[in-house]
Amino acid sequence: xxxxxxxxxxxxxxxxxxxxxxxxxxxITAETDRTSxxxxxxxxxxxxxxxxxxxxxxxxxxxxxxxxxxxxxRSQSISIINGKITTSVSFTYILTPRFLGVQKIPSISIxxxxxxxxxxxxxxxxxxxxxxxxxxxxxHAQQGRSARQASAGARTDGQIFLKAETDRKAAYPGEQxxxxxxFYTSVPLTSNPQYMQPVLKNLIPEDLPPVRSGETDIxxxxxxxxxxxxxxxxxxxxxxxxKAASVVVQIPSNEALDPFDPNFFQxxxxxxxxQGQSKExxxxxxxxxxxxxxxxxPDGFSGAVGNYTxxxxxxxxxxxxxxAVNFSITVAGSGNLKAVTAPRLPELQDFKVFDTMSxxxxxxxxxxxxxxxxxxxxxVPRAAGRKTVPPVSFVFFEPRSGQYRQLQSSPVTISVQKxxxxxxxxxxxxxxxxxxxxxxxxxxxxxxxxxxGFLADxxxxxxxxxxxxxxxxxxxxxxxxxLSRFNRFKSANPLLFRFxxxxxxxxxxxxxxxxxxxAGKTVEAVSLLYDSFMAYLSDKCGVKVSALTxxxxxxxxxxxxxxxxxxxxxxxxxxxxxxxxxxxxxxxAEPEGAGDLLKKYSLLIALLEKELRGPRR
Amino acid sequence: xxxxxxxxxxxPVPWAxxxxxxxxxxxxxxxxxxxxxxxxxxxxxxxAAEPANPWGWYNAGNALFRxxxxxxxxxxxxxxxxxxPRNPNIRFNLEFAxxxxxxxxxxxxxxxxxxxxYYLLSDIEIKALAICLFWLACLxxxxxxxxxxxxxxxxxxxxxxxxxxLSLGSFAWLGARQNSPFASGGVVTKAGGxxxxxxxxxxxxxxxxxxxxxxxxxxxxADEEYYEIGLPKEGVKGWALKTEVxxx
Numbered sequence: 001x002x003x004x005x006x007x008x009x010x011x012x013x014x015x016x017x018x019x020x021x022x023x024x025x026x027x028i029t030a031e032t033d034r035t036s037x038x039x040x041x042x043x044x045x046x047x048x049x050x051x052x053x054x055x056x057x058x059x060x061x062x063x064x065x066x067x068x069x070x071x072x073x074r075s076q077s078i079s080i081i082n083g084k085i086t087t088s089v090s091f092t093y094i095l096t097p098r099f100l101g102v103q104k105i106p107s108i109s110i111x112x113x114x115x116x117x118x119x120x121x122x123x124x125x126x127x128x129x130x131x132x133x134x135x136x137x138x139x140h141a142q143q144g145r146s147a148r149q150a151s152a153g154a155r156t157d158g159q160i161f162l163k164a165e166t167d168r169k170a171a172y173p174g175e176q177x178x179x180x181x182x183f184y185t186s187v188p189l190t191s192n193p194q195y196m197q198p199v200l201k202n203l204i205p206e207d208l209p210p211v212r213s214g215e216t217d218i219x220x221x222x223x224x225x226x227x228x229x230x231x232x233x234x235x236x237x238x239x240x241x242x243k244a245a246s247v248v249v250q251i252p253s254n255e256a257l258d259p260f261d262p263n264f265f266q267x268x269x270x271x272x273x274x275q276g277q278s279k280e281x282x283x284x285x286x287x288x289x290x291x292x293x294x295x296x297x298p299d300g301f302s303g304a305v306g307n308y309t310x311x312x313x314x315x316x317x318x319x320x321x322x323x324a325v326n327f328s329i330t331v332a333g334s335g336n337l338k339a340v341t342a343p344r345l346p347e348l349q350d351f352k353v354f355d356t357m358s359x360x361x362x363x364x365x366x367x368x369x370x371x372x373x374x375x376x377x378x379x380v381p382r383a384a385g386r387k388t389v390p391p392v393s394f395v396f397f398e399p400r401s402g403q404y405r406q407l408q409s410s411p412v413t414i415s416v417q418k419x420x421x422x423x424x425x426x427x428x429x430x431x432x433x434x435x436x437x438x439x440x441x442x443x444x445x446x447x448x449x450x451x452x453g454f455l456a457d458x459x460x461x462x463x464x465x466x467x468x469x470x471x472x473x474x475x476x477x478x479x480x481x482x483l484s485r486f487n488r489f490k491s492a493n494p495l496l497f498r499f500x501x502x503x504x505x506x507x508x509x510x511x512x513x514x515x516x517x518x519a520g521k522t523v524e525a526v527s528l529l530y531d532s533f534m535a536y537l538s539d540k541c542g543v544k545v546s547a548l549t550x551x552x553x554x555x556x557x558x559x560x561x562x563x564x565x566x567x568x569x570x571x572x573x574x575x576x577x578x579x580x581x582x583x584x585x586x587x588x589a590e591p592e593g594a595g596d597l598l599k600k601y602s603l604l605i606a607l608l609e610k611e612l613r614g615p616r617r
Numbered sequence: 618x619x620x621x622x623x624x625x626x627x628x629p630v631p632w633a634x635x636x637x638x639x640x641x642x643x644x645x646x647x648x649x650x651x652x653x654x655x656x657x658x659x660x661x662x663x664x665a666a667e668p669a670n671p672w673g674w675y676n677a678g679n680a681l682f683r684x685x686x687x688x689x690x691x692x693x694x695x696x697x698x699x700x701x702p703r704n705p706n707i708r709f710n711l712e713f714a715x716x717x718x719x720x721x722x723x724x725x726x727x728x729x730x731x732x733x734x735y736y737l738l739s740d741i742e743i744k745a746l747a748i749c750l751f752w753l754a755c756l757x758x759x760x761x762x763x764x765x766x767x768x769x770x771x772x773x774x775x776x777x778x779x780x781x782x783l784s785l786g787s788f789a790w791l792g793a794r795q796n797s798p799f800a801s802g803g804v805v806t807k808a809g810g811x812x813x814x815x816x817x818x819x820x821x822x823x824x825x826x827x828x829x830x831x832x833x834x835x836x837x838x839a840d841e842e843y844y845e846i847g848l849p850k851e852g853v854k855g856w857a858l859k860t861e862v863x864x865x
Contacts, residue, residue, distance in 0.1 A: 062719035063810075063828040194826070196809025199686065201654060235651055246809060248826070278812060278823035443713050444706045446648050446656075446676045450641050452669065452701060459745035460669055470748060473755030480762035487765065 025052040028059060028110050030119035032095075039097055039192060040129045042210050044072065047091045047119070049110055055357070056087050057110045066103040067095040068195050070209035070228075076359035078376065087359070094209035097126040098192040159186040159221075164198070164245050164283035166232075172291050174305030174336055175399040176369055177232040178208065181245045181283060184216075184223040193247040195228055198283070202240035202290060206231040206336075208367050231369045233336045237292035246282040293397055298406050300344060304396035306335015306370075310343070312392055312409035319381055320419030324354075327379045329392050329409060334370035337362060342375040343394045350387040350416075354378040381416040388413045495542040502539035506532055506605050513598050522594040529594075529601055530583040533575065536605065540612055550576050561612045568611045571604050644676070653683045664696075669741070671700035675707050682714060688806035688829035690714050692863045695832070699799050699865060702736040718830030740794055747787035754781035803835045803846060803864045811862060813855025817843035825853045833857075835864050 026049075033044040049056045061069055072092040079086045097103055103126050109118035160183075167178040183193060197205065208229035215224050234240050293305075308331050315326040331340055342356055354377070362371040381387050391408040398405050451457070490497055509532030516525035538545045541556040553576075554569050578597060644659035657680035663673035678693030694711035701707055712722040723732045738746065757777035764770030794800055805811050810828040814821040817840045827833060827848060836854060837845035844862050847854040 060717055060719070063831075065826060065828075199808045201684075204685070243808075248812070280812075443679055443682050443710045446645050446679045447672045447706065448641060448645055449672045451667070452671055455742065456669070456671070456701060456739065459739070459742040462745035462748055463741050465748070470751065473752045473759070477755040477758040477762070480759040484762040484765040 026050070026056070026110065026112050026115040026117050028108065028117045028119055030105070030108060030122060032105070032122060032124065035123070036125040036127060037097055038127050038129050039100055040213070042094050042096050043124065045069075045093045045095050045105065045122075047093070047108060048088060049091070050086065050088045051112065052086055053112070056089055057112050058089075059091060059108050059110050061093065061108060062106050064095075064106065065194070066098050067105070068098065068192070068211070070094045070096075070207040070211070072207070072209050073362045073364050073371070075361040075371075078357070078359050085357075089359075094211075095124075096192060096211055097124065098194060100126050100128060100191075102126075160184065160249065160251070160279070160281055162245060162247055162281045162283040164242065164286060166242070166286055166288065168288075170289040170291055171234055172293055172305060172397065172399050173234045173236055174303065174339060174397070175234065176306075176335070177203075177234070177288065178367055179205075179230045179232055179242060179286075180227055181230070182225050182227045183247050183281075184218065184225045185249070186221050186223045187251060190250040190252055193226070193249040196246045196248070197230070198245040198285075199243040200232065200241070201243070202235050202238065203232045203242065203288075204235065204336075206233070206362075206364075206369050208364055208369075229367055231364075231367070233339070234288070234290040237290050240288040240290050242286040242288070244282040244285050246280050248278060248280045251277050251279055294402065294404070296404070297397070298395050298404055300393050300406070301395040301397070301404060302341045304331075304335065304340045304394070305399060306333055306337075306396060307398055307400065308333035308335060308340075308394065308396050308407070310392070310394040310407045310409050312389065312412050314379075314389070314412050314414055317413075318415045318417065320417050321381050321384050322419040323380065325351075325379045325381065325414060326376050327389060327412065328374050328376045329394075330372050330374045331394060332370075332372035334368045335396070336369060337371055337373045340373050340396075343392050345377065345392060346390045348379065348389065350383070350385075351379040351381055351389070354380065381414065381419075384416050384418040386413055387416050498539040499542070502536050503605065503609055505539070506536045506601075509535075510598065510602055510605070513594075513601075517594050517598065525594050526579065526582045526597065529597055530579040533579055533601060536608075537572070540608070557612065563613075564611045568604075568607055571600075571607065575600050575604055641672075641676075648676070648680060648683075651683075653680045656680045657684070664693075669700060671697040671704065671707060674700065675704075675710065678710060678714070682710070686808065687714065687718055688804055688808065689863070691718060691830040691832070692804035692806055692865065695799055695802070695804060695865045698736075700739055700741070702739055714830070715832070718828065720830075720832060735794075740791065740800060743787055743791045743794065747784055747791060750780050750784035750787055754778075754784050798832050798834065799865050801834060803833050803844060803862045805829050805831045805833060805857070805861065806863045807858075807861035811857045813846065813848075813853065813857055814843075815855060817845070817856045821856065824855050825851070827857065833862060835862070838864065 028050075029048045031046055031048075033046075037043045047059050049059060051057075070093065072094045074089060074091045076087065076089045078088075095105070103124050105122040105124060107118045107121055109116060111117075162181065162183050164179065164181045166180070171177050179198075181195070181198075183195075208231050212227040212229075213225065214227075215222060217223070232242070311330045311332070313328050313330075315328070319325045329343055331337070331343070337360060342358065345353060356375060356377050358373060358375045360371070360373050362369065364370075379389070389412045391411050393406060393408050395404060395406045397403075452460075509528055513525045513529045513532070516522070516528060534545045534548060537553050538548055541548065541553060541560065543552075543556065550573055553572065557564050557569060557572070575597070578600070582593060582597065640659070641663075644656050644663075647653075647656035647659065657677060660673055660677035660680055663670060664677055667673055674693045674697035678690045678697060681687075681690035681693055691711070691714045694707065694714050697704075697707045698711045708722070715722050723729050754777050757773050757780055761770050761774030761777050764773060805827045806829070808829055810826050810831075812823045813825040813827060815824045825848070827846070831848070834847040834849055835844050836847050838859075840856075842859055843856040844859055844864070845854065846857050846862060
């Protein structure tokens, strides 16, 4: 034993486990029971999903237009070796082809949130129905006749119809109700019909394949039919409804070919290649009554409905204290096993109870949903001795008798020897329960937020503002842009603005001079008038006041305004002289003289404004 | 100006007062007790009263998913995703529902992070962002012109150019999003799928079928009864009844 645990062993084990750790733990394989199928036949598709945890994701079958798909069942196997779990679930589907030729079953993928696995595409060769079958009996003779009738323009409404019926009109929640949808046709179809399941209210469905087909006489006419069965389980007491089921079929075009038709060849080609005319047929809706379960359910009833047995077993009769023992409770029978929850274990003084997992095998024999569901618990004995797991109680409602039943498993005894270790935490996934594992196998729960957040509300408010309001900042920016350009232009052309403002400045000075004269301040009035006159001429001539003389002003006015008259120039000279005289000899500035000067100045400004409008240089 | 400010402050009030938390709690209780049809009726009332509330659509999507009505569920989740694409629950459930119908939220080959960034903001939020940036750019530009010649004026002008570029980028983002599968898309909501006809009328030949829950592109909605829809992945387009395809 000592040699067995030599230092070489851990190294060898590590090397042996290395490739296992590196390998993908989630896998999916797909296989069919055949690669060629007749158009009126079925094939089985089996998906094998394997993983290293207690649960593996369920494959989601992609939409396939070329096959009708029905779930046929599932079986699950779990192996636990030294605490390492390997789960393998086999999902079986029945596929019925819709079209002839090579049809592809697309890649089917699964993901556990960390790993992704996918199957390769599978090609199926769909062939015509076997000649023996085609020749069998009057059905096909009738089909031929119907085809001839169709080609002669017969209506297909009464020759194709869909009929849905259930095996009962009232049931308890969880009790199986079988829905049969029968599709009848007395005319040939260019492809198998596409079945669209009815919308269900207060019911959950489970396929009951395969599709049955046969022939029958209705009103003296021979019909072939296909029957699709579905098991339904009601959810809650009250009304339930199966809405209309429908099928889409391709029926041959009943338009006769006229050889003299100018479009003869187009029509001929379309007859040979197209699928014909597409038509949809629906069944009537069915209302069901779901009765409430009787009152007085025993303690421990968790909603299981059906007819079950229960059994308990341990994976070994002997164990050491502290070692994990797998204890299983198997519920088997008929009913919606998917809805069966784990039975409550009694108080176990001698064991520590750790993780629980379940495996589900569903069978659909005889159109009855059943199978078994196994709940496996990890029990760790606390101490040595003969330890017994007491009977486990399982309560269910049996619809046939209308009564609750309470079953108990047999007690399971385990011989526990003294162990080397104390009972410690053991979990199926080999990790502490504290580290959660996301399997992402369902949608997230509803939200209790009453409204969108502040950000979204604010965004709504801003986006709802009227469009014209957004012109405001643009107009503001354009206005400031214009102002900025104007200021720049003004800075670059000061004389232009002095020329334009000269008149208004002079008129302002005239008003102020008048006020001063009336106030008896003639000296100040003449001084103001003189300064205004100088400024006016300076603005009009575009030179500084200090550089202006009577002669220079006359020359500049002549040069800048060739249209200026001699009279105007003479008036300028006269006023200038008079103003200089009174400005520099204040004693001569009498009130009457100041008033005259003001009047002259006003008239001169008016004259100059007319004269000095000519071309400037 | 004061009136305008007051108006802006009061804008969120109608949304806040539309329905109360108690009513939602009652509906969620119905959902919790598996009364999905009843819960769905309530959620539908919320979405009718508040089409911009993502949680109404999200909860309705959950109820529809539980009722195995995958097409309407995908449609409701897609509506919620358009309104609040950042929310992890909405994103998760939409992705989950799309997987059930053989589709993916993130296109193959596109990094998830890039897809997340592309859908970081809702259409309305991008529009609001672009408007705010436009206002800021204009105001900064106005300040730049007013302070022309001063150092602060130059700084304002630079800020205006930068914000203006961001605003243009936001408008471009919004424009690109208008072509996303959600903005210009629809979902096949009819149980069992819909038929695509070669023209807007029952007299036209069926040219393809689209399964329930499939995200489609709505190319033309001018006709009273039919949408012209496209299936980009398959390169197929045709006409489908408006009662069988819901525009997101």
